[in-house]
C-alpha cells in the first residue's frame with residue numbers, strides 16, 4: 001500500500017514537472033516568435049467539453065455501477081470460458097444491461113472454439129529418496145487447447161530444461177518417450193519494477209510454443225513452469241498453440257513450487273511422473289460479441305470503441321480478467337447517459353468473446369467492419385486488471401500526445417495524468433484494428449500484482465478494490481468522451 005502510494009506521488013510529481021516544462025516551452029516559443037500567427041488554431045476541445053470532462057471524472061469517482069457489474073459477472077455468473085453456459089449467460093446479461101442504459105444493442109455472431117477442462121492430476125511415482133509405496137503430489141492444470149492423456153493417465157520419466165536451447169541440446173535421444181518440464185522463470189524482479197507485461201511476454205512464449213517444441217522431438221507430454229508471479233502453489237492456465245505438422249501432446253502448467261521440486265530432484269536420479277489430463281475439444285459453438293452504441297449527435301458514423309472481454313478462464317471467476325474491463329466500458333455509457341451528455345461521435349461499448357482462447361471476437365469484428373476502418377476514430381481496451389491507474393497508453397503515432405495533454409491535465413487531479421507512448425497501445429481484441437492504423441488506447445495500470453492471480457483460481461472479486469476500479473472508470477470515461485468530442489481528427 002505504502003509503496004503504491006509513494007509510486008503514485010512520484011508519478012504525479014514527474015508528470016507535473018513534465019506538463020510544467022511543456023507549458024514553459026510553449027510560452028517561450030510565443031515570446032520569441034516575431035509575429036503572432038494570423039489565423040488562431042481552433043482549440044482541440046471546446047470549453048463545454050472540458051467542463052463536461054471534469055463532471056464525468058467526478059461522477060466516475062463516486063459511482064459504484066462498474067463495481068456492481070464486476071460483482072455480478074464474477075459472482076453471479078462466474079467463470080465464462082468460451083462455449084460454456086456461463087459465457088452465453090454473460091452475453092444475455094450484458095446485452096440486457098446495455099439496453100437498459102438506452103444503447104442500440106447488436107449481437108455479433110461468432111463461431112468459437114469449445115474446449116472443456118477435464119480431470120487434471122499428477123504425481124511423482126519414482127524419485128531419489130522416495131519411501132516405498134508412496135507418491136508425491138504435483139499441482140498442475142491443463143493448458144487451454146491441450147489434448148488428453150489416456151483416461152488412466154500416462155507414466156514417463158521427466159526431463160527438465162530451462163529453455164528452448166537446452167531442449168535442442170538434449171536432442172531426440174534424450175527427449176523421446178519422456179515428459180519435458182520447461183522450467184523457464186517469470187522475471188519477478190522485472191515485474192516488481194512495473195514491467196510485469198514484459199516479464200509476462202518473455203515467459204508466455206513457453207506456454208504457447210513449448211508443447212510443439214517437445215512434441216517435435218518425440219516427447220509424450222509437455223509441462224511448463226506457471227507463467228506468473230505469486231508463490232501460493234497456484235497453477236496458471238492459458239492457451240497453448242500447437243504447431244501444424246507436429247504431433248499434439250498433452251500440455252500443462254505446474255506451479256512454480258512444483259517446478260522447483262522436480263528441478264531439484266532430477267539431477268539426483270530418475271524422476272518418473274504419472275500424469276492425467278482429460279480435457280475435451282468439442283465442435284465449434286455459436287457465441288457473440290455484445291455491441292452497444294451510444295449514437296453521436298454530429299458525426300454518428302465515426303466510432304470510438306471502449307471495450308473489455310467477456311470470456312474468462314475457468315479456474316477462477318474472471319474478475320480481474322476481464323469482468324472489470326467490461327464493467328468499466330459499460331460505466332462510460334452509464335455516466336454519459338446519467339449526466340445527460342451528448343457525444344458528437346458514436347461511443348461503441350463492446351464486450352468481446354473469446355479473447356482467451358482464439359480471439360475470434362476481435363478478428364471477426366475487424367473482418368465484418370473492414371470497409372468502415374476509416375470511420376473507427378479510436379479504440380480502447382481495458383484488459384490489465386483494475387489496480388490504480390496512472391494515466392493513458394496511446395499509439396501508434398507519437399504526435400497523438402499533443403491531442404491528449406488537455407485530457408491528462410484533468411486526469412492529473414485524480415493521480416492519473418501520465419501519457420505513455422507505445423506503438424502497439426491497445427489490447428488483444430482491438431489488435432486487428434490498431435494494426436490497420438486505428439489509434440489505440442489502454443489505461444496505464446499498476447500491474448505489479450496482476451500476474452499473481454492471472455489465469456488462476458484466485459482471479460476472484462476480492463482482488464478488485466472498488467475505489468481503484470472507479471479510478472479506472474474515471475480515466476476511461478474522460479478519455480473516451482474527449483475523443484468523441486475532439487474538434488480535429490487524430491493523427492493516424
Ligand SMILES: [Zn+2]
Pocket residue numbers: 309321322355383
Ligand atoms: Zn484478459
